[in-house]
Amino acid sequence: MPKRIVVPFGPQHPVLPEPIHLDLVLEDEKVVDVVPSIGYIHRGLEQLVQKREFTEYVYVAERICGICSFMHAVGYCQGIEHIMGLEVPDRARYLRTIWSECSRLHSHLLWLGLFADGMGFENLFMRSWQLRESVLDVLEDTTGGRVIQGTCKVGGVRRDIGQEKLDEMHHTLDPFEEQCRDLGDIFLNDDTVKYRLKGLGVISKDEAYALGATGPTTRGSGVAMDHRETGYAAYGDIGFKPVVETAGDCYARCAVRVKEVYASIDQIRRAIDQIPEGPLDVKVKGTPDGEYFSRVEQPRGEVVHYLRGDGTKHLARARIRTPTLANIPMLVKMLPGVQLADVPVVVLSIDPCISCTER
Amino acid sequence: MAFLKRSPWILHYDASSCNGCDIEVLACLTPLYDVERFGIINTGNPKHADILMITGGINELNRAVVRNLYEQMPEPKVVVAIGACAATGGIFRECYNITGGIDKVIPVDVYVPGCAARPEQIIDGVVTALGILEEKRTKMRGNAQTKEEARHAAGEST
Amino acid sequence: MTVNEEQTTISVALEDLIREVEELHAGGYRLVQIGCTDIGGAYEINYSFDKDYQFRNLRLTVGPDIEVPSISGIYWGAFVYENETHDLFGIPVTGINIDFKGTFIKSGEKYPFSVTRRGGDQCRNA
Known part of the structure; x- marks a missing residue:
C-alpha cells in the first residue's frame, strides 16, 4: 500500500x-x-444585529459577501418585509429582479474566469473578466456601486432606473448576449476544456440531493431545484425555468453556469419589457415582531436568512446559512479519487465563496 | 537593481474582508484596467513579491498568517491596505472576531479608502506604493554603503 | 409556473428528535440548515428541511449543558452545521461523523454566542 x-x-x-x-x-x-x-x-456578522437597527443591518447583510451582495440584501429585506407584512411596490420588485440578475451575470462571469484560470486557460480568464466589466458598468451606472450596490432597502429600493437607461440596457443586451455566447461556446465545446473537466468530481443526483447541497452545484447533477421557482421579487411574473445538466461532473457544473448566463440575460430583457410604473418603496412603520426563514437564490445557491424580531429596533437573531456552507459536504465527497493537480479545478467547481461561508 | 523600479510583483491576501475589494484587486489585473501591462504581476509566492496588497480587518486566525506572509517577503517591501475595513475595521469594527485594521498587526505604508475600493483607487495606491518602494530601496542602499564605508574605515579587507 | 412556499414549524422533544428526522429523511426531505437561537438562558435549535420548496422546521429547545445527539448519521452533510453549533454556541453535540472538536470555526472569543459559558476554553466535544 x-x-x-x-x-x-x-x-x-x-x-x-x-x-x-x-x-x-x-x-x-x-x-x-x-x-x-x-x-x-x-467575522461574526450575525451578532452585529444586536448593534445595528434592523433598517441599517441591510448594509451589513450586503457585506457578507462582495459578489452576491445585492442578493443578500434582497434576502434580508424580504424576510423583514414578510415579518412586518409590508407589500413592496411592483416597480421595486422588478428593479430588484434586474439588479439581482445583473449580479448573477457578473458573479457567473467572474467564476467562469477564475475557473478558466484554475484550468490554466489564461486567455479565457481575461475574456470572461472583460465581459464582466460591461455588467459592472451597468451596475455602476444604475446604482453607483460596482460590487456593493446599496440600493435595496426594507420596503423597496432606494433608486430608480430611468426609462432612457432601461432602453439603453435593452439595446446593449443583444450584442452582449452574442459576446457571451461566443465565450460560452468555448467553455462548452473546446476540446481542452472538455478533456480537463469531463468525468471529474462526479456526484450523482441522489447523492447531491441527500447531501443538502444547493445551486448550480446540484443542478449540474440533475436536481431541478432553484428558489426562483417560488416567484419571489418579479420572477413569478416574468417566468422562470431552472437550468439543469445531468452528468454531475465539473463540466456539467460549468455548463449550468454558462447556460444561466444566457438565462439571466433573457430574464433582464423580459423584466425590462414588463416593468410597470409606480412608486419605489413603502413607508416602514413600527418594528419587526416575529420570525421568518427568508430564502432567495444566489449565484451559488439558496441562501437562508433566519430573522427573528422581538418588537424592538434591534433584531433578536439573524442566522444566515449561505450556499457555500451547504456545498462543503459535497466538496468533501467530490475530492477523493481525483489527482492532486485537479484539486484546484474541483474545488472551484462548487464556486466557493468563503466570505459567505464564514460570515 | 534599477529594473525593480517599475515592475513590482504583487502578493494579494484576503484577511477577512467581504470579498468586494478582493475581486476589485483582481479586476485591476484583467482587461480594462490591466496593470499587467506595466509589468505588475500577481504572484502567489511571498518570496517573489514586492508589494503586499491586503484587504479586510484581520481576524484572530489570520493574524499569524498575515505576519508569516509579511515576514517571508524580502526587503524592501511595501504594504498596501485596501478598503475601509483594512484601514480601521470599517463596518466590521464591532464584530467580536475582528482585530480592526491591518496596522494592528503589520506596518502599513499606503491606505486605499473605499467600501469597496474602486480599481482606479487601487491602482493609485499601487503607484504611491512604488514611490515608497523606491524610497526604501534608496535608503537600504544608502545604509549598505555607509556600512561598507565604515568597514573600509576600520581597515577590513572586504 | 410558480410554487407557493409554505413554512411549518413543529416543536420536538429531545428524545423524539432522531425519530422525527428519520421520518423526514424517509419522506424525501433534504436538510436545509441547522440554526441556533439564544432565548434567554436556553437554546432553540431549528432543524430545517425542504421538499419541493415546502419548508418544514423541527424546533428543539434545550437548556445549557444538555447534550444533543447528532443527526449526521441520517444526513451526512449535517456535520458542518453541528460543528458550527458547537463552536459558536458551545452546545455539546454527540456522535458527529466528522467531529472537528471545536476547530471548525476558530474565533477569538470561544463560544461567542453562548450566554452561559462565554470565555471558557474547554472543548465541549472532547
Whole structure:
C-alpha cells in the first residue's frame, strides 16, 4: 500500500482569492480523504444585529459577501418585509429582479474566469473578466456601486432606473448576449476544456440531493431545484425555468453556469419589457415582531436568512446559512479519487465563496 | 537593481474582508484596467513579491498568517491596505472576531479608502506604493554603503 | 409556473428528535440548515428541511449543558452545521461523523454566542 501523506492546501493559495484551508490526504498523487477547515474570514456578522437597527443591518447583510451582495440584501429585506407584512411596490420588485440578475451575470462571469484560470486557460480568464466589466458598468451606472450596490432597502429600493437607461440596457443586451455566447461556446465545446473537466468530481443526483447541497452545484447533477421557482421579487411574473445538466461532473457544473448566463440575460430583457410604473418603496412603520426563514437564490445557491424580531429596533437573531456552507459536504465527497493537480479545478467547481461561508 | 523600479510583483491576501475589494484587486489585473501591462504581476509566492496588497480587518486566525506572509517577503517591501475595513475595521469594527485594521498587526505604508475600493483607487495606491518602494530601496542602499564605508574605515579587507 | 412556499414549524422533544428526522429523511426531505437561537438562558435549535420548496422546521429547545445527539448519521452533510453549533454556541453535540472538536470555526472569543459559558476554553466535544 502506498504511503499516505497530508498536503495542506491554502489558506493563501494562488487559485483562490480567498483563504480556505484543506488538508488533503494523498496516496501518491491521488486524493483519498479531505478535511476542510474554515474560519479565516469569520467575522461574526450575525451578532452585529444586536448593534445595528434592523433598517441599517441591510448594509451589513450586503457585506457578507462582495459578489452576491445585492442578493443578500434582497434576502434580508424580504424576510423583514414578510415579518412586518409590508407589500413592496411592483416597480421595486422588478428593479430588484434586474439588479439581482445583473449580479448573477457578473458573479457567473467572474467564476467562469477564475475557473478558466484554475484550468490554466489564461486567455479565457481575461475574456470572461472583460465581459464582466460591461455588467459592472451597468451596475455602476444604475446604482453607483460596482460590487456593493446599496440600493435595496426594507420596503423597496432606494433608486430608480430611468426609462432612457432601461432602453439603453435593452439595446446593449443583444450584442452582449452574442459576446457571451461566443465565450460560452468555448467553455462548452473546446476540446481542452472538455478533456480537463469531463468525468471529474462526479456526484450523482441522489447523492447531491441527500447531501443538502444547493445551486448550480446540484443542478449540474440533475436536481431541478432553484428558489426562483417560488416567484419571489418579479420572477413569478416574468417566468422562470431552472437550468439543469445531468452528468454531475465539473463540466456539467460549468455548463449550468454558462447556460444561466444566457438565462439571466433573457430574464433582464423580459423584466425590462414588463416593468410597470409606480412608486419605489413603502413607508416602514413600527418594528419587526416575529420570525421568518427568508430564502432567495444566489449565484451559488439558496441562501437562508433566519430573522427573528422581538418588537424592538434591534433584531433578536439573524442566522444566515449561505450556499457555500451547504456545498462543503459535497466538496468533501467530490475530492477523493481525483489527482492532486485537479484539486484546484474541483474545488472551484462548487464556486466557493468563503466570505459567505464564514460570515 | 534599477529594473525593480517599475515592475513590482504583487502578493494579494484576503484577511477577512467581504470579498468586494478582493475581486476589485483582481479586476485591476484583467482587461480594462490591466496593470499587467506595466509589468505588475500577481504572484502567489511571498518570496517573489514586492508589494503586499491586503484587504479586510484581520481576524484572530489570520493574524499569524498575515505576519508569516509579511515576514517571508524580502526587503524592501511595501504594504498596501485596501478598503475601509483594512484601514480601521470599517463596518466590521464591532464584530467580536475582528482585530480592526491591518496596522494592528503589520506596518502599513499606503491606505486605499473605499467600501469597496474602486480599481482606479487601487491602482493609485499601487503607484504611491512604488514611490515608497523606491524610497526604501534608496535608503537600504544608502545604509549598505555607509556600512561598507565604515568597514573600509576600520581597515577590513572586504 | 410558480410554487407557493409554505413554512411549518413543529416543536420536538429531545428524545423524539432522531425519530422525527428519520421520518423526514424517509419522506424525501433534504436538510436545509441547522440554526441556533439564544432565548434567554436556553437554546432553540431549528432543524430545517425542504421538499419541493415546502419548508418544514423541527424546533428543539434545550437548556445549557444538555447534550444533543447528532443527526449526521441520517444526513451526512449535517456535520458542518453541528460543528458550527458547537463552536459558536458551545452546545455539546454527540456522535458527529466528522467531529472537528471545536476547530471548525476558530474565533477569538470561544463560544461567542453562548450566554452561559462565554470565555471558557474547554472543548465541549472532547
